[in-house]
Amino acid sequence: MIKVIFPDGVESSCNEGTTFFEVLKGHDSEILKNSVAVKVDGELKDLRAALKGDSTVRVEPVTADSKEGLEILRHSASHVMAQAVKSLYGNVKLAIGPAIEDGFYYDFDTEKPFTPEDLEKIEARMKEIVKADYRFTSDALPKKDAIALFAGMGERYKEEIISEIPDPTVSVYRQSDFTDLCRGPHVPSTGYIKAFKLTGMAGAYWRGSEKNKMLQRVYGTAFATKEALKEHLDRLEEAKRRDHRKLGKELDLFSTSEEIGSGLVLWHPLGSTVRRLIEDFWKNEHVKDDYSIVYTPHVAQVGLWKTSGHWDFYRENLYSPMDVEGQEYIVKPMNCPFHIQIYKSRLRSYRDLPIRYAELGTVYRYERSGALHGLLRVRGFTQDDAHIFMTPSQLEEEIKGVLKFTLYILKSFGFNEFDIFLSTRPEKYVGDLENWTRAEAALKGALESTGLKYSIDPGEGVFYGPKIDIKIKDVIGRSWQCSTIQVDFNLPERFDVTYRDENGAESRPIMIHRALMGSLERFFGCLVEHYAGAFPTWFAPVQAVILTVTDRNNDYAETVCKRLREEGIRAELDKRNEKLGFKIREAQLKKIPYQLVIGDNEVKDGMVAPRKRGGETLPAMPLDEFIRHIQAENRPGVLK
RNA sequence: GCCGGCGUAGCUCAGGGGCAGAGCAACUGAUUCGUAAUCAGUAGGUCGGGGGUUCAAUUCCCCCCGCCGGCUCCA
Numbered sequence: 001m002i003k004v005i006f007p008d009g010v011e012s013s014c015n016e017g018t019t020f021f022e023v024l025k026g027h028d029s030e031i032l033k034n035s036v037a038v039k040v041d042g043e044l045k046d047l048r049a050a051l052k053g054d055s056t057v058r059v060e061p062v063t064a065d066s067k068e069g070l071e072i073l074r075h076s077a078s079h080v081m082a083q084a085v086k087s088l089y090g091n092v093k094l095a096i097g098p099a100i101e102d103g104f105y106y107d108f109d110t111e112k113p114f115t116p117e118d119l120e121k122i123e124a125r126m127k128e129i130v131k132a133d134y135r136f137t138s139d140a141l142p143k144k145d146a147i148a149l150f151a152g153m154g155e156r157y158k159e160e161i162i163s164e165i166p167d168p169t170v171s172v173y174r175q176s177d178f179t180d181l182c183r184g185p186h187v188p189s190t191g192y193i194k195a196f197k198l199t200g201m202a203g204a205y206w207r208g209s210e211k212n213k214m215l216q217r218v219y220g221t222a223f224a225t226k227e228a229l230k231e232h233l234d235r236l237e238e239a240k241r242r243d244h245r246k247l248g249k250e251l252d253l254f255s256t257s258e259e260i261g262s263g264l265v266l267w268h269p270l271g272s273t274v275r276r277l278i279e280d281f282w283k284n285e286h287v288k289d290d291y292s293i294v295y296t297p298h299v300a301q302v303g304l305w306k307t308s309g310h311w312d313f314y315r316e317n318l319y320s321p322m323d324v325e326g327q328e329y330i331v332k333p334m335n336c337p338f339h340i341q342i343y344k345s346r347l348r349s350y351r352d353l354p355i356r357y358a359e360l361g362t363v364y365r366y367e368r369s370g371a372l373h374g375l376l377r378v379r380g381f382t383q384d385d386a387h388i389f390m391t392p393s394q395l396e397e398e399i400k401g402v403l404k405f406t407l408y409i410l411k412s413f414g415f416n417e418f419d420i421f422l423s424t425r426p427e428k429y430v431g432d433l434e435n436w437t438r439a440e441a442a443l444k445g446a447l448e449s450t451g452l453k454y455s456i457d458p459g460e461g462v463f464y465g466p467k468i469d470i471k472i473k474d475v476i477g478r479s480w481q482c483s484t485i486q487v488d489f490n491l492p493e494r495f496d497v498t499y500r501d502e503n504g505a506e507s508r509p510i511m512i513h514r515a516l517m518g519s520l521e522r523f524f525g526c527l528v529e530h531y532a533g534a535f536p537t538w539f540a541p542v543q544a545v546i547l548t549v550t551d552r553n554n555d556y557a558e559t560v561c562k563r564l565r566e567e568g569i570r571a572e573l574d575k576r577n578e579k580l581g582f583k584i585r586e587a588q589l590k591k592i593p594y595q596l597v598i599g600d601n602e603v604k605d606g607m608v609a610p611r612k613r614g615g616e617t618l619p620a621m622p623l624d625e626f627i628r629h630i631q632a633e634n635r636p637g638v639l640k
Numbered sequence: 641g642c643c644g645g646c647g648u649a650g651c652u653c654a655g656g657g658g659c660a661g662a663g664c665a666a667c668u669g670a671u672u673c674g675u676a677a678u679c680a681g682u683a684g685g686u687c688g689g690g691g692g693u694u695c696a697a698u699u700c701c702c703c704c705c706g707c708c709g710g711c712u713c714c715a
Contacts, residue, residue, distance in 0.1 A: 113643065113644060114644080115644085115645090116644090116645075200709060200710070201643095201644070201709085201710080202643070202644070202709060202710030202711065203642065203643025203644065203710070203711060204643080204710070204711045204712090205642080205643095205711055205712070208711070208712070209712085210641080210642070210711080210712060210713095214642060214643055214711075215643090215711095216643080216644090217643090217710070217711075219709095219710080245707095245708095249651080250651090256706095256707095258688075258705070258706050258707090262705095262706070262707090309715090310715070313715070314715055316713090317713090317714080317715080333715085334715075365714090365715090367713080367714080368641050368642095368712080368713070369641070369706090370641065370642070370643095370710090370711080370712075370713090371641090371712080371713060371714075372707095373708095377714080462715065463715090464715090481714095486715095513715095547674095547675085549672085549673070549674055550672045550673065550674095551672060552672080577671080577672070577673090578673090578677090578678085579671095579672090579673050579674090579677085579678060580673070580674050580675060581673090581674085581675065581676060581677070581678095582676080582677055582678080583675090583676095584674095584675050584676055585675095585677055586676085586677085587676090588675095588676055589676080595675080597674065597675065599673095599674055600674090601674085609674085609675085611675060615675085615676085617675065
């Protein structure tokens with residue numbers, strides 16, 4: 001007899017050989033209904049597997065709606081998809097088919113790429129397989145036998161995978177006539193996969209390397225219930241609705257032009273207004289925080305990048321040099337060497353440090369055409385960059401300050417949730433170990449001081465120093481990589497940056513690179529999606545639009561508009577000969593925060609009748625009262 | 641860069657080897673109107689660009705450019 005302990009503390013005893021199915025049934029048949037697998041002493045197992053071995057085991061049901069359960073469900077769905085594909089198309093070789101973040105995929109080596117119609121056919125066949133409710137069964141095989149098995153089926157990718165598995169035996173899973181190499185576990189039968197959908201397909205290289213053959217990847221997703229699946233698909237729709245590329249066009253914020261070139265952004269007047277407000281706020285806050293704002297050229301001699309090391313390390317992202325009177329110049333991919341030159345323009349004392357140079361610096365980097373994406377990945381963009389030069393002993397204090405400042409700026413735009421990562425020393429690094437240890441401790445100390453949660457990415461730091469990355473979470477839960485704070489031991493060395501220390505000796509400062517928004521393009525794209533284009537009053541490009549009811553109201557409306565503008569409010573006047581409902585609809589579609597209706601009543605009483613973007617109408621009020629009302633929101637950081 | 645899809649009026653999209661289409665927007669006129677679309681009329685096209693097949697190409701084929709979904713990359 002084996003003693004079984006359940007998570008709720010209940011114990012029971014079962015014979016060796018009892019399946020977990022039966023074990024759970026005896027415990028709680030309700031939970032069994034929702035379970036796809038079990039965790040036995042922390043290890044995931046099939047429900048069909050049997051108790052064995054130890055005298056006491058802890059058994060925990062894994063339900064389909066849990067993180068691990070979903071993963072199992074999706075992984076099983078990928079097997080069902082593979083079965084469907086194999087049964088529909090001859091001569092298909094299987095590569096890999098894992099569960100991923102929001103679903104699963106399977107890579108196939110096919111003669112012909114799949115078409116959208118194939119996707120439908122595959123999904124239909126999958127439904128048949130689910131309906132047939134085939135059992136998932138598993139076998140352990142010695143590697144040699146497994147290789148022979150898959151070689152017999154012509155599955156050369158599987159052979160390759162098996163030969164790289166260190167264990168002496170591997171497991172295979174079968175459902176109906178389909179066999180696949182798999183670690184498992186799986187749901188007990190295909191009928192468990194009640195809610196799934198194929199979501200797309202794409203080419204994907206075998207093992208992710210461009211040197212290898214391109215395979216056909218089919219993406220899908222699966223959930224515990226139809227409701228959860230629908231919710232997920234609705235979320236995708238919602239994301240589509242918020243897409244900054246779509247809203248950018250609809251709201252006339254920005255565009256790109258084929259004549260100009262890919263990845264080069266035109267900021268239209270309304271988008272430019274938002275950008276200007278972001279920039280003004282950014283500059284003011286930096287000055288308050290004791291940064292010096294600087295400006296630097298867009299091109300420079302290539303030698304600068306040879307010294308910095310970028311010419312050797314990142315050549316493929318740099319634009320080709322241009323000849324200027326026999327000298328080679330390139331358009332700048334980064335701002336740091338310029339800031340270093342400003343630093344080096346005279347002798348610096350330890351008394352001058354820290355020195356903080358900040359710049360909204362526009363840089364150009366070559367990105368492969370396939371990598372470009374709206375405002376999020378472009379070839380020309382403006383970094384909200386800063387470089388801080390300090391003595392090693394100032395590092396921790398400085399990082400604390402930068403971190404606090406970063407969070408303050410992000411919160412001012414309405415971002416309050418973050419995923420924070422600390423990346424530590426990689427295998428290949430420059431600088432001495434002592435500095436690394438110190439810098440990592442400093443970054444850690446600064447993170448601890450914020451009280452925010454963070455995770456450590458060991459070995460993921462850049463070769464020149466450890467870093468903190470902050471991803472902001474938007475309203476629908478997506479993460480956006482924006483802020484980065486990087487310690488750099490390398491550039492001060494390469495450019496021979498120095499200061500005079502307390503003893504008059506030449507010392508090497510440490511540098512921090514940091515960007516809060518990353519780039520204005522990316523941050524703006526993120527803001528558009530976060531707010532679905534309905535920007536808070538303080539950075540809405542148009543804050544109030546005045547809508548006249550008839551031509552009789554035009555003169556008064558003009559004075560209202562003029563007055564608002566004098567008060568610094570971005571107001572527009574719509575005196576077109578259209579019905580009020582039409583004007584409201586347009587203002588609403590433009591997502592303007594306030595619509596001021598002016599008809600005969602308002603003219604008579606010297607009032608305005610405000611209507612909010614959400615549809616709420618406020619009682620008619622004197623203009624001065626409305627100005628007070630909107631001014632209360634017209635300040636950086638106020639998010640109405 | 642690679643795989644697949646797409647590119648038709650300012651926008652959203654339909655069409656398809658033989659006259660280039662709709663809705664919205666624009667323009668003109670009428671209407672002077674109270675909280676999400678007033679009515680009528682007019683104009684608008686190198687069907688992304690180049691080449692080929694054909695009596696005839698926007699449609700079929702090839703090349704290029706751009707966009708979209710991925711792969712890859714992201715200092």
